[in-house]
Amino acid sequence: MEKILNTCEYCKYKAHLVGVGQGIRCSNPKNANRIFVGEVKRVLPVIPGLNKSCEFWEKRSS
Numbered sequence: 001m002e003k004i005l006n007t008c009e010y011c012k013y014k015a016h017l018v019g020v021g022q023g024i025r026c027s028n029p030k031n032a033n034r035i036f037v038g039e040v041k042r043v044l045p046v047i048p049g050l051n052k053s054c055e056f057w058e059k060r061s062s
Contacts, residue, residue: 005059009050012060017044030056 008014013028025044026036033041036048 004051006057007051007053008047008057010060011053012058013056014047014060015044024050026054028054028056 003010008024008026011026013026013031015025015027017023017025022044023046025042026034026047027044031045031054032043034045035041036052036054037046
């Protein structure tokens with residue numbers, strides 16, 4: 001399966017907060033209070049899926 005690099009999985013703003021019970025969220029300040037999933041606005045919104053992307057995507061540095 002081919003990797004699609006411009007998705008949330010490879011974005012520098014992906015915040016992996018699973019260990020603290022918050023799931024995987026977007027930490028981009030431009031997406032603060034944006035609704036991707038659900039009906040509640042959150043400062044760090046839950047991303048729609050690792051294979052999705054938004055207009056503010058930036059490549060994660062290795």
